Amino acid sequence: MIEMTIDSIRVSLMNYQHVVILKEKRSDRYLPIWIGPAEADAISIKLQNVDLARPMTHDLLRNAILALEAASGTTVSRIVVNDLRADTFYAQIIFEPVESPCPLDIRFPFEGAQHRGYGEETTAYITWQSKEYKGKIINRWQEKHHHFLEIATEHGLIFEVCSRKEGKEWLLSKIKLDSRPSDAIALAVRATVPIYVEESVLDKAGIFLDRDTGKPIPADKAGEGDKDKFEDRGKVDEQELKKLSAFYDFINTLDLDDLGKRKS
Numbered sequence: 001m002i003e004m005t006i007d008s009i010r011v012s013l014m015n016y017q018h019v020v021i022l023k024e025k026r027s028d029r030y031l032p033i034w035i036g037p038a039e040a041d042a043i044s045i046k047l048q049n050v051d052l053a054r055p056m057t058h059d060l061l062r063n064a065i066l067a068l069e070a071a072s073g074t075t076v077s078r079i080v081v082n083d084l085r086a087d088t089f090y091a092q093i094i095f096e097p098v099e100s101p102c103p104l105d106i107r108f109p110f111e112g113a114q115h116r117g118y119g120e121e122t123t124a125y126i127t128w129q130s131k132e133y134k135g136k137i138i139n140r141w142q143e144k145h146h147h148f149l150e151i152a153t154e155h156g157l158i159f160e161v162c163s164r165k166e167g168k169e170w171l172l173s174k175i176k177l178d179s180r181p182s183d184a185i186a187l188a189v190r191a192t193v194p195i196y197v198e199e200s201v202l203d204k205a206g207i208f209l210d211r212d213t214g215k216p217i218p219a220d221k222a223g224e225g226d227k228d229k230f231e232d233r234g235k236v237d238e239q240e241l242k243k244l245s246a247f248y249d250f251i252n253t254l255d256l257d258d259l260g261k262r263k264s
Helices: 037-047 057-072 181-191 199-205 224-230 238-243 245-251
Strands: 002-011 018-024 030-035 074-085 088-097 102-107 123-128 131-143 146-153 157-164 170-179 195-197 207-209 216-218
Touching: 002 030, 002 037, 018 037, 018 181, 030 037, 030 181, 030 199, 030 207, 037 057, 037 181, 057 074, 057 181, 074 181, 074 199, 088 181, 102 157, 123 146, 123 157, 131 157, 170 181, 181 195, 195 199
Parallel strands: 074 195
Antiparallel strands: 002 018, 002 195, 018 030, 074 088, 088 170, 102 123, 102 170, 123 131, 131 146, 146 157, 157 170, 207 216
């Protein structure tokens, strides 16, 4: 994951579509994400420190999370733009335990599934904060002496849990909440948490500016000096780039001559 900052919010003069421009913190690569006008206003208002008499929707979301953090023992640690599929960006709001991983109960529909015998799409029942959630395993891996699982529920929650290889106790390491990037970013500026983007998303949709024309270009077509920075991050194949053609056509309608020089 790569940490980003909010460079600006732009509007296409051709169709008045709003775009939030994220900038890689340690380089000059950018990620434009189209968003709705209401979400653009929500982000801009907070960035400009505009005082409102009543809380807007994203203020209410942040206030609700603050009220629940003490009871749940978790806190919002960051937001992540984690995927790009069919010209649609996806994000997650990441909650982590305040002090240390919290124990929770997990049961499987058959015996012997504590650490092996299950795979992706295996059903699991999680009991956390006295409530049971039904979900399916969507990912599993090992790190050192621990097993990790990601279990997605129908409520948009993804529980990341871990357990020692020979242990029976599962610990909650993270909760990931599915979100639109615009809502996640509007929350991030209110909760003052960092914004991250998965490298695979930047490989697909990250842009540089052409030094001659000032127009945006995909990362894979950047100048040699820029490409060297990202040579180990994988390449996007031609078929994937064709799927993103509408995205790049849209980005070319934006005036980005002053990219990195002004704030929204």
